[in-house]
Amino acid sequence: MGHVHGDTSNRTRVMVAASLTGGFMVAEALGGWWTGSLALLADAGHMLTDTVALGLAWYAFSLSGRAPSTRLSYGFDRVKTLVAFVNGLSVFLIGFFILFEAAKRVVDPQPVLGGPMLVVAGLGLLVNVASFFVLSGGAQNLNMRGAVLHVLGDLLGSVAALAAAGIIMLTGWTPIDPILSALVAVLLFRSAWALTRESGHLLLEGAPASLDGDKVAADLKAHVPGVGDIHHMHLWSLDGARHMATLHVHLREGAEPGTVIAGVKQRLRTRHGIEHATVEPEYGLCADGGCACAVAVAPREAA
Structure with a gap:
C-alpha cells in the first residue's frame, strides 16, 4: 500500500534528523554554558526534547508498518496521531520554560560571550536547516508535521541566537538574548496549538478539515x-x-x-x-430504525 512506502521513507528521514539534532545538542549545551547565552541553552534544551520527539515519531512510523490484528483492526497508524498530539503539547512546555527563563534574564541580565556564541549558533543553524529539509521532503501527515514543528523551533532558535550574538558583539546589549528567545517561544505557540488541536480532533474521531x-x-x-x-x-x-x-x-x-x-x-x-x-x-426504512428514507422507493421483492 502507498502509505506503507511513504512511512518507510518518513521513518528514514526522521532518523536522520534525530541523529543530526541529538549529535549537535551536546555541543550547543556546552556552548551555552560557556558563553552564558540563554538562547543557546534554550535551543539545546529544545534540541534535547526534539531528539526524544523525533525518536517517538520514528517509533510511530515503525509501528505503523505492523500488520493489523484482531484487537487492532486498523493496525498502528493511530499511534502517529497520538505522537503528534504529544509533540504539540511538548512544544508548549518548552515555550513556557523559555519564557520563564527569559523573564529572569531580563530582570537580572547575565554576561554573554558574543563571539563564541556566534560560532555555535551558526553551526547550529546549519544542522537545523539540514534536518528541516530532510523532513520537509517526506510524505506529510500529522506525525511528520509534529517532527517538522520541533525542528522548525530549533531552526528559529538558532536564528535568534545568531541575531542575538551579532547584536551583543556590536552593542554589548545582553538583554537581546532573552528577548529574542522569548520571541521564538511565542512564534512557536501558534503552530503548536494548530498541531495539538488537529491531532486531538482526530483522536476524538472528528472529521478531517478537508471533508464536509x-x-x-x-x-x-x-x-x-x-x-x-x-x-x-x-x-x-x-x-x-x-x-x-x-x-x-x-x-x-x-x-x-x-x-x-x-x-x-x-x-x-x-x-x-x-x-x-x-x-x-x-431499501425503504433504515435498518437501524428512527430514520425513514428521504426518497420514495419501494422495498425490493424477494427473488
Missing part, C-alpha cells in the same frame, strides 16, 4: 447512479492522511446493491481521498 459530510453526501447522490439518499455517515482519519468513512445508502428502486456500493467506494476514493469505506445498502 453534507458535501460528500450531496456529491455521491449527484454522481453515483442508484443512490437515493445518504445518512448515518461518519468520517474520520487515522493520521491526517488516511481517511475513513462509514455510511448508509438508500437505493433507488431497481438499483443493484453491488454496483452502487462499488460506485460509492470509487467516488469516495477518487474524488474525496477516502481510501477505506464501509457502505451499508438499504
